[in-house]
Amino acid sequence: MYQFGIKVKRLLLVAGDFAVFAVALLLTLLLRYGSLDQANIENHIVPFTILGVVWLVCFYIVGLYNLSLTRDTLSFFRTFLEGMLFNLALALGFFYLFPFFGIAPRTNLILDFVLILLLGYIWRLVFNKLIAPSLFRNRILFVGSANDAQRLDMLLGASALGFELVAVAETAPGTRFDDGRVSWHVSVDLIDQILKDRSIHTIVLGHRPEDIPGLRDSLYKTLFTPVSLVDRATLEETITGRVPLEYVSQTWFLEHLRENEKAWYDAFKRFVDLILSLPIGLFTVVVFPFVALAIKATSKGPIFYSQMRVGKHGKLFRIWKFRTMRADAESSGQPQFATRNDPRITVVGKFLRSTRVDELPQIWNVLRGDLSLIGPRPERPEFVEELTRQMPYYSLRHLTRPGLTGWAQVNFPYASTFEENLKKLQFDLYYIKNRSPLLDVAILLKTIGIVLRRKGT
Secondary structure, eight states: OHHHHHHHHHHHHHHHHHHHHHHHHHHHHHHHHSSOOHHHHHHHHHHHHHHHHHHHHHHHHHTTTOGGGGGOHHHHHHHHHHHHHHHHHHHHHHHHHSOOSSOOOHHHHHHHHHHHHHHHHHHHHHIIIIIHHHTTOEEEEEEEOHHHHHHHHHHHHTOOSOEEEEEEEESSOOOOOOSSSOEEESOSTTHHHHHHHTTOOEEEESSOGGGSTTHHHHHHHGGGSSOEEEEHHHHHHHHHSSOOGGGOOHHHHHHHOOGGGGHHHHHHHHHHHHHHHHHHHHHHHHHHHHHHHHHHHHSSSOSEEEEEEEOGGGOEEEEEEEOOBOTTTTTTSSOOOOOTTOTTBOHHHHHHHHTTGGGGGGHHHHHHTSOEEESSOOOOHHHHHHHHHHOGGGGGGGGSOOEEEOHHHHHOOOOOSHHHHHHHHHHHHHHHHHOOHHHHHHHHHHHHHHHHTTOOO
16 A cells, blocks of 8 residues: 555656646746637647656656655755756757747747746645645554664654554564654554554564564454555665665565566666667767867876776676876775765866766676666775675675666765765665666666766766
């Protein structure tokens, strides 16, 4: 049920946005011409409908369908305004670079843009403040320790997906919190009664059923109720898009990482990589002289730099990138993680990194099969050795071919320490578990948004 509710909210948000586009267009024609003349509607309906679909995609790229934005009004307003400015630029290009529809609606376009800015923001405020918090409200019973319950409550509070912790069946003592919302119970034997008394929709397990005496029998009784049953890791994965390592074990990996079931997908993905690499490679050849000139004119050293990286199944390969740091960036001889605002990055290097242009030479690695366009970023073997020592599960990210961009890159771009790299591992494992053509498209769109906003690493 909880997954169904999330999907319905997002579909409702998309439908509402498209309805705003339609209403804004009708109001534009009414204000511009004084009436809704059929000829004017017919002239505008097709191009503005196509534009509306493109605008919805742009909204996704900038993150306007991330329901967590509903918790932060200021963050949402900045993102909404940014998305609308992108949309205006796209609309200008659409009508003036491709004049297929016989109209050049300068005044109409600006008026439509202003109305969408106003009506769209009102619609989003209504959705964020009234619809999202109440629609498909999911009341949760957590079975676990008091300390874990507190962490779960904080996680749910930071999300706008409609989850609400209302009861805890405490399996280990700890620091309780009591703000009147949550009822506490010291036994798992009465779970069926708690479900009735607290109108529970979902039971979240902080333990495996066999680890707690009597828990399996109590859960068996819930099979005859419409209550959903999920483990703590799955819920957090749904909310955050990452796999929390503290709640998984070797058994979890055996249950969820079935690589033989991904064989068809990996073959299809390799085909897509080859098809898309050709135009990207051509673009790389075109921009190479300009990038090379900029690098040589602003800093001493070679145009390219290369490093060894760890690929699929631990195989080593060499990547090539446009140089973005000083030539003596690792003069000490010790490998170093890049950091945000790294002083070793050159002026041109900052631009190349923020636009991801520095990655373009790696298209050769994609053609060779070392890399995919999308996948976990390949790491240096020196770092992999230490990360694997600290977290044995780290080697699981090598189950699939690494990529130019990935789920971790669009959600957690900077990792300048071993601890942060272990956090990125959680996103990599999410991708390895859930990778699919649809997730790849989502990553590609998010990457486009990062490049347009120059937020690349």
